[in-house]
Amino acid sequence: xxxxxxxxxxxxxxxxxxxxxxxxxxxxxxxxxxxxxxxxxxxxxxxxxxxxxxxxxxxxxxxxxxxxxxxxxxxxxxxxxxxxxxxxxxxxxxxxxxxxxxxxxxxxxxxxxxxxxxxxxxxxxxxxxxxxxxxxxxxxxxxxxxxxxxxxxxxxxxxxxxxxxxxxxxxxxxxxxxxxxxxxxxxxxxxxxxxxxxxxxxxxxxxxxxxxxxxxxxxxxxxxxxxxxxxxxxxxxxxxxxxxxxxxxxxxxxxxxxxxxxxxxxxxxxxxxxxxxxxxxxxxxxxxxxxxxxxxxxxxxxxxxxxxxxxxxxxx
Amino acid sequence: xxxxxxxxxxxxxxxxxxxxxxxxxxxxxxxxxxxxxxxxxxxxxxxxxxxxxxxxxxxxxxxxxxxxxxxxxxxxxxxxxxxxxxxxxxxxxxxxxxxxxxxxxxxxxxxxxxxxxxxxxxxxxxxxxxxxxxxxxxxxxxxxxxxxxxxxxxxxxxxxxxxxxxxxxxxxxxxxxxxxxxxxxxxxxxxxxxxxxxxxxxxxxxxxxxxxxxxxxxxxxxxxxxxxxxxxxxxxxxxxxxxxxxxxxxxxxxxxxxxxxxxxxxxxxxxxxxxxxxx
Numbered sequence: 001x002x003x004x005x006x007x008x009x010x011x012x013x014x015x016x017x018x019x020x021x022x023x024x025x026x027x028x029x030x031x032x033x034x035x036x037x038x039x040x041x042x043x044x045x046x047x048x049x050x051x052x053x054x055x056x057x058x059x060x061x062x063x064x065x066x067x068x069x070x071x072x073x074x075x076x077x078x079x080x081x082x083x084x085x086x087x088x089x090x091x092x093x094x095x096x097x098x099x100x101x102x103x104x105x106x107x108x109x110x111x112x113x114x115x116x117x118x119x120x121x122x123x124x125x126x127x128x129x130x131x132x133x134x135x136x137x138x139x140x141x142x143x144x145x146x147x148x149x150x151x152x153x154x155x156x157x158x159x160x161x162x163x164x165x166x167x168x169x170x171x172x173x174x175x176x177x178x179x180x181x182x183x184x185x186x187x188x189x190x191x192x193x194x195x196x197x198x199x200x201x202x203x204x205x206x207x208x209x210x211x212x213x214x215x216x217x218x219x220x221x222x223x224x225x226x227x228x229x230x231x232x233x234x235x236x237x238x239x240x241x242x243x244x245x246x247x248x249x250x251x252x253x254x255x256x257x258x259x260x261x262x263x264x265x266x267x268x269x270x271x272x273x274x275x276x277x278x279x280x281x282x283x284x285x286x287x288x289x290x291x292x293x294x295x296x297x298x299x300x301x302x303x304x305x306x307x308x309x310x311x312x313x314x315x316x
Numbered sequence: 317x318x319x320x321x322x323x324x325x326x327x328x329x330x331x332x333x334x335x336x337x338x339x340x341x342x343x344x345x346x347x348x349x350x351x352x353x354x355x356x357x358x359x360x361x362x363x364x365x366x367x368x369x370x371x372x373x374x375x376x377x378x379x380x381x382x383x384x385x386x387x388x389x390x391x392x393x394x395x396x397x398x399x400x401x402x403x404x405x406x407x408x409x410x411x412x413x414x415x416x417x418x419x420x421x422x423x424x425x426x427x428x429x430x431x432x433x434x435x436x437x438x439x440x441x442x443x444x445x446x447x448x449x450x451x452x453x454x455x456x457x458x459x460x461x462x463x464x465x466x467x468x469x470x471x472x473x474x475x476x477x478x479x480x481x482x483x484x485x486x487x488x489x490x491x492x493x494x495x496x497x498x499x500x501x502x503x504x505x506x507x508x509x510x511x512x513x514x515x516x517x518x519x520x521x522x523x524x525x526x527x528x529x530x531x532x533x534x535x536x537x538x539x540x541x542x543x544x545x546x547x548x549x550x551x552x553x554x555x556x557x558x559x560x561x562x563x564x565x566x567x568x569x570x571x572x573x574x575x576x577x578x579x580x581x582x583x584x585x586x587x588x589x590x591x592x593x594x595x
Contacts, residue, residue, distance in 0.1 A: 044468075131581050194588070291443065298441075
């Protein structure tokens with residue numbers, strides 16, 4: 001009898017212990033959760049106020065017509081979206097934005113690769129050249145746009161210098177054939193600094209031994225570049241591709257300063273069009289619909305890149 | 317090594333220098349021509365064929381630009397805004413990254429994804445409600461209106477978390493046993509170890525904010541609250557101003573940033589690349 005009693009007592013004791021431990025665990029989980037929330041709360045509150053709720057509000061506004069100062073006036077469902085596709089403006093902005101990406105992103109990555117290769121030469125004074133190649137990091141979009149605006153100026157600009165080498169009168173910002181390209185050139189120049197720095201930094205992490213053993217195997221400089229340098233840079237290229245593309249998609253400053261979307265809407269990129277519709281024309285709902293489209297396009301683009309391009313990227 | 321290389325193949329080395337110099341000249345050309353135009357007199361501006369060099373070093377145009385617009389005040393506004401955003405981002409990102417790296421809590425993955433998802437939402441997709449909200453708060457023409465919306469960062473949180481994860485967890489156990497609370501652990505142990513990542517985030521957020529254009533354009537109307545990017549761009553709306561004076565304004569705000577760039581080049585580059593390349 002004492003034995004069975006003992007067993008009884010022991011087992012209840014064990015049960016108590018187990019339930020105590022479970023309680024302790026749950027208590028700790030709650031304590032951890034509260035602690036974590038305290039650490040997250042500053043960022044979470046800001047994200048709520050300035051990202052998540054506004055995104056929801058963008059959807060809401062896009063389904064309404066507003067008064068000129070932005071108060072919701074009437075629910076119209078998808079009418080604003082329908083209007084987007086009926087008027088030629090949105091299609092034009094979209095087309096120009098994609099063209100702009102096509103002009104800027106590959107060019108600036110290729111030019112930067114060239115500059116990074118130059119900056120990687122082992123020569124005396126190379127650090128000076130590296131600094132020059134990265135100088136546009138220190139220059140803002142607004143100052144660059146102003147400088148280029150006057151480089152493109154018909155009388156005081158670069159056209160006279162170009163005429164000396166036989167290139168006559170490029171209309172730059174005044175013709176709808178060349179305006180977008182001229183703005184793109186400004187953007188390329190601005191992006192070169194950061195791109196070169198990142199490519200050069202990635203090049204310098206490639207271990208020297210790889211090149212040495214390739215040299216022993218008799219690989220020429222060009223083959224070493226194709227078979228060692230480029231593959232090992234692929235993750236950097238992927239990063240730059242995504243970042244530069246998103247930046248090009250969001251281009252606003254040079255448009256606002258250099259062309260105001262003209263001539264004849266030829267540089268009316270998406271973000272500029274959003275700005276003009278709500279800030280000047282007071283069409284908040286219409287502009288919000290455009291910004292929602294921007295959101296979805298960027299979402300698709302980034303996911304697409306992550307799914308298809310990243311697979312082909314070589315990681316160390 | 318270098319000199320022997322030179323002795324062996326002098327022609328190739330000279331060719332390399334030539335290419336380097338040409339590339340450098342092309343990149344510097346826009347800055348170079350802005351400098352030249354900024355020093356030309358009004359009559360020199362009108363001559364044709366256009367002069368490529370000013371006949372004298374003139375600083376007069378800078379003075380004329382300064383009487384048109386309070387450029388130093390604009391610079392100060394931009395620096396205040398960028399500093400506020402930088403500190404705000406450092407604080408919120410450190411706290412959040414610490415929770416993600418060192419605390420095991422329920423729904424951690426969900427919250428982490430929530431933070432990452434903010435990187436997928438372009439700022440332009442939310443700009444209209446944000447503009448209406450800030451206007452309703454009465455924050456137009458204030459520093460809080462310029463800075464507070466940007467004080468949380470998904471990218472920065474991600475960057476710091478990746479760095480914090482490299483810090484051995486044993487350190488935290490040891491600290492807990494020694495009776496060190498988690499906040500003190502963050503301040504005294506984690507942050508000093510994470511200095512390179514903090515530097516990257518600081519440089520990155522400062523530059524990003526300093527370059528902002530659309531948001532300050534929307535939320536500042538008062539000329540004394542304009543940031544430098546807006547202020548310099550609005551110079552061209554003054555119809556009386558000639559190009560040489562506008563360029564003088566550009567040069568005036570370029571000089572401090574360019575000198576800072578030259579002086580701190582090494583640290584700046586290291587800061588910018590530490591996160592992106594290794595992270």
